[in-house]
Amino acid sequence: MDLPHRLTSEVASITELPTEGKRFHDNRDAAEDEFRELRDELASWQRKLYAAGQHRVLILFQAMDAGGKDGTIRKVFRGVNPQGVRIHPFKQPSKVELAHDFLWRVHPVVPADGMISVFNRSHYEDVLVVRVDDLVPEAVWRRRYDQINQFEKLLVESGTTILKFYLHISPQEQRERFQDRIDDPEKHWKFSFEDLEKRKQWDSYMEAYTDALNRCNTSFAPWYVIPADQKWYRNLAVARVLVSHLRELNPAFPPAERDLSHVEIK
Ligand code: ATP
């Protein structure tokens, strides 16, 4: 399977990378068909992963507001057994969380054997919003890139597969999605005035994302930069990456405790 969106070298700015999925796929119907097949395949791998209880999978999503984190999670993980998948949203830290190191709230929710953890936002917020809004001194957030790499290395060396996705949208696409949230009363709850403040800081966020992606794009936990302006392509691209890694892990249902060929329940 072709996986074109893995970040393979440093970029001067992520704004050079494509946001338009339709540049990579010219047939939406075919893309949606392939996506549905991959989604079913993902669900079937997840059942084996859970049954085997040997692998741990951490999938994280970062994006600007309206970048599609929620929608991707809703679409891609439809069909999995909820018992084996935990979704963790990372919101503004609580007082207790702020009184600890920034990874303190992350470590307890990394996946256990057989489990998939999905992070909606993540520890990367601590080098993104925290950097852009000057929430800690520069010397503190600068150290965090290495600290994140060390943390992710620890997880990988303990048997975790880490897949990191940045859903890349253009400012024009964000404008349309915000407007849509304003125009549709059922989406008002998704709109916040704070999002507009962040939109004004777009360039600073792009700088912060560029550094985070470059500096934390390790061989053991690489970034995928998904062109996300077209939702149908975004879903397909994410599903392709996930399924391709699960095929490699190749979990299998464990054998019976003992030979069952003569066992009959009366
Ligand atoms: P939605 O798409 O529904 O708006 P969301 O992920 O944006 O979902 P919100 O409750 O709107 O959820 O926002 C969470 C906020 O918490 C984000 O603005 C994010 O930047 C912020 N946040 C997350 N982690 C941290 C952190 N470590 N320090 C400061 N702010 C953080």
Ligand code: MG
């Ligand atoms: Mg929000």
